[in-house]
Amino acid sequence: MKKTERLHHMLRFINQKQHFTLPELMQEFHISKRTALRDIASLEEMGAPIYVEYGRYGGYRLLQQMQLPPISFNTDELHALYFAMQALRSFSSLPFQTTFDSVHQKFMAALSDKQRDNIHNMQQRVIFKHTEQIKDSSHLELLLMAAVQQQVIQMTYSDNGPRIIQPIALYASKGYWYCQAYDLKKKAYRVFRCDRIITAFLTDIEPVKQVADLHAEHLHALWKPSEQAISFQCRINETGMELFRQNHFPSMHIEEQHGMQMLVGTYEPHELDFIVSYLAGYGTSIQIVAPDTLKESLRQHYLHLLSHITE
Template sequence: MKKSERMNQMLRFINQKQQFTLQDLMQEFQISKRTALRDISSLEELGAPIYVEYGRYGGYRLLQHMQLPPISFNTGELHALYFAMQALRSFSSLPFQATFRTIHEKFMSALSDKQRQDIENIKHRVSFKHTEQIKDSKNLEFLLMAAVQNVVIQIEYQNGRTTEKDKSSRSSISTPRVRTIQPIALYAMKGYWYCQAYDLSKDAYRVFRCDRIISPEVTDIEPLAHIKELNLQDTHSLWEPSRHAIPFQCQIDEVGMELFQQEHFPSMKLEESKEQTYLVGSYEPHELDFIVRYLAGYGKSIQIVKPARLKDALRQYYLDLLNHI
């Protein structure tokens, strides 16, 4: 990192902390003690109101907040931002209704001619392949803010199971069920948005497809304290199947392990046993069709060990496919 760039970042760092030590600067910017001392002198020459506190618990203090210069980005950061924006192209639904087109236009208009030419050259040298968003999710902003603000909401959820009345058609619409949930985080995968949440109706952690969430409303229910500090990574370790859940085990090869890393769910994991790797997990009784379609995507890279019913269901799935050929 160039010194001028480090000075700019250091100004923002100390302006936010107000109190700091040499060790803070050394750790944050990966510099030596001698360099940190020189940088502090340079900051003082730039007019930063830094006060030294001596003693065992001493350090540096900023006497007052500073008026900072506008944020600037180096070439590498600009390229990284452009790459990050490409992820927006696939989604027609985004929190806060941001769109790729308007963000892209503002980004490009702020660039110099040289930077704009660099971006154009990148666009013609790199191909971005995306899974297009399959269904719109109208309540993303509501769900995200419910997670951020730690509130309990009531939703109507269309679980996608076909009702008895609908079995004669190809429709997968079912009657919405009212659920009370405390959202934790959102994520996008394979063309869908998902909401990780604690389901107060079921007293368990669950994942909801956002496009199936209808009419969300804030409730007066007190949020659960132990949910407040959770994030998306935490929920995977907290997943617990219901008492009706059916455990499964599949032997999996290296190709299958790569597929697992691309797409899997909180109720699944890989386990090593006797020099073999297994895909293990559980599914609810009503999720049999879902788990069969998911495992079919592994092709010959997995072999179901148990239960027998799941093996029979997957075999029947393949037979049905053959009958359509």
């Protein structure tokens, strides 16, 4: 990082912290003690009101909040932002109803002529292939804000009647939005497809504290099948494991058994069609070991496909 750019970031860092130490600067910006001292002197020359506090708990303190200069981006940062924005093109529904076109227009309008030319040249050299969003989801903003503010929602989900849930996180995968949530009536963690939520509104129900403290990355470990869930096992080869890494669910994982890699997991009785369709996507890279009912269901699935080919 160039010195001018580092000083710019350092101004924002100390303006936010107000009180900081030399080791904190060294660690944050990966610089030596000598460079950190020179940078502090440069900041003071720029008018930053910094003074030294001596003693055991000493360090540096900012006398008052500073008026920071506008954020500026270098060429590499602008390219990174442009790449990130391309992900928005996959979705017709987004939280807060932000559309790619409106963001893209504002972004391009803020660039210089040279920067716009660079972006245009990039468009001619890089191809973005997206999974287009399959169905709109009209309650994303409500779900996201409920997750952020730790609120409970009552919703109507498909044809299953009302559900009381506490949203935890949203994620997008293969053209659909999903909501990870805690079902207060069933006392279980569930994943809901957002486009299947028909109605949704906030309630005054007290959120579950241990759920509110969760982060999305912890949900996989908390997944618990119901008492009616059916276990399955499949042998899987290297090709299958690559497919698994691209698309899998909290109810399944890969483990080694007797020197062989196995895809193991559970599915609920009403999810039979879903799990058959999912496993069929692996083709010959898996072999179902158990249960026999799943083997037969997959066999019937293939026979049904063949009947359409031979007709």
